[in-house]
Amino acid sequence: MLAIGTLSRKTGTKVQTIRYYEQIGLMNEAGRTSGGQRRYYEKDLDRLAFIRHSRQLGFSLDSIRELLDLSDNPSQSCVDADSIARRQLRQVEQRIKRLQALKKELKRMVAECDGESVAECKVLEVLRDHSECLTNHDEIGA
Numbered sequence: 823m824l825a826i827g828t829l830s831r832k833t834g835t836k837v838q839t840i841r842y843y844e845q846i847g848l849m850n851e852a853g854r855t856s857g858g859q860r861r862y863y864e865k866d867l868d869r870l871a872f873i874r875h876s877r878q879l880g881f882s883l884d885s886i887r888e889l890l891d892l893s894d895n896p897s898q899s900c901v902d903a904d905s906i907a908r909r910q911l912r913q914v915e916q917r918i919k920r921l922q923a924l925k926k927e928l929k930r931m932v933a934e935c936d937g938e939s940v941a942e943c944k945v946l947e948v949l950r951d952h953s954e955c956l957t958n959h960d961e962i963g964a
Contacts, residue, residue: 823853823861833870840870848873848887881910923957930956 830837843849849869852860872893876886885906892903927948934944948954 823863824867826852826860826862829862829867829870832867833874835870835874843870843873846883848883848890879910880914881906885910927955927957 824832826837826840829835829840840849844851850866852862852866855861869890872890873886876889881889888906889903892898892900931945931948936942936944940946
């Protein structure tokens with residue numbers, strides 16, 4: 823059995839995050855030693871690695887819960903898992919689109935700033951007046 827510190831080191835997950843995952847039901851409640859220390863099985867390590875990797879890919883905790891439920895029932899069709907992954911992909915594509923618009927706007931702001939006086943600073947001008955922006959980046963990817 824593994825101590826929480828070992829689980830933390832092996833997955834790169836903070837101890838308090840592991841406890842949080844237990845509280846919200848993503849991780850099974852750990853067994854306890856007679857001294858009250860948490861102890862985990864290898865399957866808990868695998869589950870935590872699954873959760874951590876899912877978080878790295880940007881999945882929400884609700885989506886991870888759905889994916890874990892599917893993973894816990896391997897006889898089910900993977901249509902639902904595919905649907906969850908496709909939904910995540912769409913969200914990532916929307917964020918990328920928004921970030922690209924922000925990059926374009928920031929590059930323009932920087933390029934148009936002559937670095938002379940604050941009174942004529944293009945960066946500050948654009949930040950004060952949204953109508954100076956070329957794109958409505960509030961709506962892109964929202």
